Every structure is written in C-alpha cells, then in structure tokens.
Amino acid sequence: xxxxxxxxxxxxxxxxxxxxxxxxxxxxxxxxxxxxxxxxxxxxxxxxxxxxxxxxxxxxxxxxxxxxxxxxxxxxxxxxxxxxxxxxxxxxxxxxxxxxxxxxxxxxxxxxxxxxxxxxxxxxxxxxxxxxxxxxxxxxxxxxxxxxxxxxxxxxxxxxxxxxxxxxxxxxxxxxxxxxxxxxxx
Amino acid sequence: xxxxxxxxxxxxxxxxxxxxxxxxxxxxxxxxxxxxxxxxxxxxxxxxxxxxxxxxxxxxxxxxxxxxxxxxxxxxxxxxxxxxxxxxxxxxxxxxxxxxxxxxxxxxxxxxxxxxxxxxxxxxxxxxxxxxxxxxxxxxxxxxxxxxxxxxxxxxxxxxxxxxxxxxxxxxxxxxxxxxxxxxxxxxxxxxxxxxxxxxxxxxxxxxxxxxxxxxxxxxxxxxxxxxxxxxxxxxxxxxxxxxxxxxxxxxxxxxxxxxxxxxxxxxxxxxxxxxxxxxxx
Numbered sequence: 349x350x351x352x353x354x355x356x357x358x359x360x361x362x363x364x365x366x367x368x369x370x371x372x373x374x375x376x377x378x379x380x381x382x383x384x385x386x387x388x389x390x391x392x393x394x395x396x397x398x399x400x401x402x403x404x405x406x407x408x409x410x411x412x413x414x415x416x417x418x419x420x421x422x423x424x425x426x427x428x429x430x431x432x433x434x435x436x437x438x439x440x441x442x443x444x445x446x447x448x449x450x451x452x453x454x455x456x457x458x459x460x461x462x463x464x465x466x467x468x469x470x471x472x473x474x475x476x477x478x479x480x481x482x483x484x485x486x487x488x489x490x491x492x493x494x495x496x497x498x499x500x501x502x503x504x505x506x507x508x509x510x511x512x513x514x515x516x517x518x519x520x521x522x523x524x525x526x527x528x529x530x531x532x533x534x
Numbered sequence: 535x536x537x538x539x540x541x542x543x544x545x546x547x548x549x550x551x552x553x554x555x556x557x558x559x560x561x562x563x564x565x566x567x568x569x570x571x572x573x574x575x576x577x578x579x580x581x582x583x584x585x586x587x588x589x590x591x592x593x594x595x596x597x598x599x600x601x602x603x604x605x606x607x608x609x610x611x612x613x614x615x616x617x618x619x620x621x622x623x624x625x626x627x628x629x630x631x632x633x634x635x636x637x638x639x640x641x642x643x644x645x646x647x648x649x650x651x652x653x654x655x656x657x658x659x660x661x662x663x664x665x666x667x668x669x670x671x672x673x674x675x676x677x678x679x680x681x682x683x684x685x686x687x688x689x690x691x692x693x694x695x696x697x698x699x700x701x702x703x704x705x706x707x708x709x710x711x712x713x714x715x716x717x718x719x720x721x722x723x724x725x726x727x728x729x730x731x732x733x734x735x736x737x738x739x740x741x742x743x744x745x746x747x748x749x750x751x752x753x754x755x756x757x758x759x760x761x762x763x764x765x766x767x768x769x770x771x772x773x774x775x776x777x778x779x780x781x782x783x784x785x786x787x788x789x790x791x792x793x794x795x796x797x798x799x800x801x802x803x804x805x806x807x808x809x810x811x812x813x814x815x816x
Contacts, residue, residue: 361591367696370599396596403592468583469593487584512541519576532572 354417358403370395373418377425386429394432397462398424424457431459464531471521479514486511540570544577602693683815687791691753694794697808709735709797709807710777718811726785727813731766734777735797735806746780746797746806753792761793762786788813 354373357365378391386394401424405411413420472480478499485495496507522528546552547560564571584590698716711733720727731748745768749760766782790813797807 358592361588361595363595364696366595367599367693371697392600396600399596400589400593403589407586464579465583468580469590472584473597484584484587484590487581488587489585512539515541518580522576532575 354421355402355406355413358399359406366399373421377422380422380426381429384429384433390429390432394425394428397428397466400465401428401457401462427457428459428462431457435459460531463527467522467525467527467531471518471525474521475514475517479510479517482507482511483514483518486515540573541577544574547574548578548581599693602691683790687753687789688812689753690792691751691794694751694753694808694810698810709733711797711807711809714809714811716809719814720811721814722788722816725816726787728783728785729811731764731780731782731784731795731797733781733797733807734779735768736777748782749796749798750786751794751796753794761788790815 352365352368354365354369356362357369374391374395377395378388381387381391381394398421402421405424415423472483475483482495482499485498486492490498492508492511493504495501495511496504499507501507501510543552543556543560547557552560560574564574711731713730713732720729735746745765748762748764748766750762750764751760764782764784766780769779769781792810792812794808794810797809
C-alpha cells in the first residue's frame with residue numbers, strides 16, 4: 349500500500365488524508381491507552397491534541413522527522429498521555445513499555461501549552477458566529493477597516509467596539525473555566 | 535493612558551504602537567501589578583494561539599472528525615454486537631411467545647411497534663450463522679407494515695462520505711468492488727433486499743489468517759454500531775496471487791434509508807473499502 353505523507357497532510361489541512369490517518373492510527377492509540385487504563389474518549393483527546401502538537405512542532409525552524417511518522421506520532425501521544433497521568437497524580441506514574449515510543453526529544457510535549465490551546469479554542473467556539481469571525485480576523489492582524497468592510501459594519505469604530513466586547517467575552521469565558529488557574533504561567 | 539481601556543492598552547503595548555511614555559508606564563505597572571501582568575500574558579497567548587488561521591482550521595477539522603466518526607469497531611466488539619443481537623432475538627422471541635399465548639394465536643406474529651428513528655432499533659436478523667458460507671435463505675416473514683420513509687434516514691453522513699470508495703483507494707486501500715454498484719438503490723421485496731457483494735481484496739498473510747468483514751451502518755451511527763457484520767467468502771486463497779476474490783450474497787431486512795458499508799481486514803482493523811447504498815420504499 350502506498351504510504352501517505354501524514355505530516356504534509358497535517359500541515360496543509362488535507363481533510364481526506366487526516367481522516368484516513370484517524371482511521372489508520374487511532375485504533376492503535378486506543379489499544380495502547382486501553383492497556384494503560386485510558387478510555388476511548390481519552391484516546392480521542394490524545395489523538396486530537398497530538399495532531400496539533402505535531403503541527404506546531406513542524407512549524408518550528410529546523411524541525412526534521414528522524415523516524416517514521418507513525419513512530420513519532422505515537423511518541424507524542426504517549427508523552428501527552430504520560431504527562432496527563434502525572435498531572436493527575438502527584439506521584440510518578442509507572443509506564444512500562446512506553447519508552448520504546450520516545451524515540452527522541454522532539455516528541456516531548458508541553459502539556460500546559462496544549463491544554464491552554466484547547467481551552468482557548470473551546471472558549472472561542474462558544475461565542476456567537478459574528479464574534480468568532482470578527483476575532484479570528486482580528487487575531488490574524490487584519491486591518492480594522494478591512495474587517496469592518498468584510499463583516500458589514502457601518503464604520504470602523506463600530507467594528508472596534510464590537511471587537512472589544514467580543515474579546516471581553518472571550519476572556520471572561522477563559523477566566524471562568526475551572527481549568528484556567530492552573531494554566532496560567534505569569 | 536486613562537483614555538484607553540485596559541484591553542486597548544494591552545493590545546497597543548503588545549503590538550508596539552504605544553507612545554514611549556505610555557509604554558514605560560505599562561512596564562512600570564508590569565513590574566508591580568501581578569494581575570495586570572497575568573492579563574498581558576493572557577492577551578499575548580491569545581494572539582499567539584489564534585494568529586495562524588490554518589491551525590484554527592485544523593482544530594475545526596479534528597473536532598468534526600471526532601464528532602462525525604462513529605466509534606471504530608474494536609477487535610472483539612463483534613462479540614459484544616453478537617451478544618446484543620442474541621439478547622434482542624431472545625427478547626423478541628420471548629415477547630412473541632408471550633403475546634402469541636395470550637392471544638391464543640400461535641401462528642400469528644406480533645404486530646411490530648412503530649419504527650423508531652434510532653438505527654440500533656434495526657432488527658439484526660440477517661447476521662449469518664455460518665462464517666464462510668453465504669447465509670441460508672431466510673424464511674419469508676408475514677407481511678408487516680413498514681413505516682413511511684423518514685427523510686432523516688437519507689441524510690448523508692459526512693464521516694462516511696469522506697471515505698467513500700474512490701477516496702479510500704486513492705489513499706492506499708486496495709479493495710475493488712464489482713457489486714453493489716456505487717450508490718445502488720434497492721427496493722425491498724417482501725420486506726427484504728438481496729445484496730451481492732463481489733470484489734477483490736489484497737492477498738496477504740494477515741488476510742489469510744483473519745477473514746474480511748463487511749459492516750453495514752445506517753446513516754445515523756451515533757452509537758457507532760454496525761447493524762450487520764457479515765463475512766464474505768474468499769476464493770483464490772493463495773498469497774501467491776496479488777488479489778483475492780470475495781463474494782457474499784445476502785438478504786437483509788432494512789428500512790428505507792441511506793446505508794453505508796465498510797470492508798475491513800480483521801487482522802489490523804484496516805478499512806479497505808467504504809461504500810453506500812439506499813433502500814427505497816416497497
């Protein structure tokens with residue numbers, strides 16, 4: 349069978365290939381986590397977060413895959429799961445066998461960053477559609493007059509006021525999330 | 535600085551557009567005010583997280599996949615499925631007996647309840663007993679009323695649609711199907727449709743040990759359970775050949791609607807084909 353370049357698929361957001369990757373790799377991750385008392389939902393969380401971790405790592409200059417993609421991906425999944433387990437219990441969690449997937453340091457993950465990204469994303473998607481669109485364009489550094497035109501605001505200042513309200517709401521959602529205090533780094 | 539609200543102030547500080555005096559005022563405040571420092575950091579993190587539209591799209595895509603993909607069949611889930619099917623059949627049989635006795639009309643079948651919308655309410659009466667031979671023809675059941683087609687039963691399921699036949703093949707799967715034709719429509723006769731699965735699958739050592747499975751799903755697969763799990767016959771069973779031929783002729787009792795089927799190698803739960811068909815009204 350032809351090997352699919354999942355890394356390129358993640359970087360380009362190729363829906364069909366990522367779907368295929370899910371079908372192909374998820375059962376193995378689920379099996380792996382099941383052996384370590386993880387549920388199907390845990391496996392889904394880990395898979396989803398691992399794809400984002402891979403995307404972020406691959407954006408960094410100098411990133412290079414030194415092993416097969418699947419080995420690297422399992423390493424990221426395993427590290428994510430291990431970090432979550434360690435966070436749950438203050439004590440060190442014994443993880444037999446996993447070490448074989450930790451092929452190099454590039455598979456290490458910053459759990460804090462992963463969970464923060466998760467929280468920010470779910471807060472954004474709780475906003476109304478108009479707010480989401482406005483904030484997406486704003487965070488992408490699109491000029492305010494352009495945003496106002498694109499979203500049909502009567503004026504730039506109106507768009508600016510709306511943006512402020514939307515951002516306030518987003519921050520409120522984030523700050524009131526029970527997980528927020530432990531995700532702060534400042 | 536008083537003219538700006540905190541959000542604007544922080545944004546202008548982060549994008550470097552504050553006048554020098556105000557920038558210095560912000561920096562002094564950062565050194566002494568922990569709450570303000572945390573707010574600035576949160577704004578910075580938000581800008582960092584959402585600056586890349588592609589990353590946001592990727593998150594959306596992953597959420598869609600998660601939401602739309604049914605629970606994938608596990609290695610031994612067919613046992614669970616079989617257990618449930620047996621329990622349903624037993625419950626049905628007991629109920630039927632009770633009803634028949636009560637009515638003293640042993641030869642008359644129970645009138646079925648109004649068909650429910652949940653796919654799991656389908657009656658899995660066509661699971662073949664024999665693993666490697668086509669099922670015995672099922673006994674003709676007495677006429678039963680079939681509910682009027684529910685439009686929701688024809689709504690495409692994106693998770694399956696994304697993986698339909700050609701896409702799977704393009705991504706490296708290698709089953710090819712001669713029958714049923716893509717998107718075939720079956721009209722039930724006496725409540726049953728007859729469906730012929732015929733095609734070729736890759737011949738490898740794994741498939742030699744573990745047979746293929748054909749799973750049939752209703753369009754709404756929230757529970758992720760296949761309605762039927764069927765075993766096709768495999769001929770030319772020799773790994774010296776590149777392809778094996780598989781076939782299965784099966785009668786199924788399905789309500790009008792859209793159905794998907796997957797062909798899976800049981801060795802590694804690898805999907806090698808995804809197809810669909812519809813069942814029309816009698």
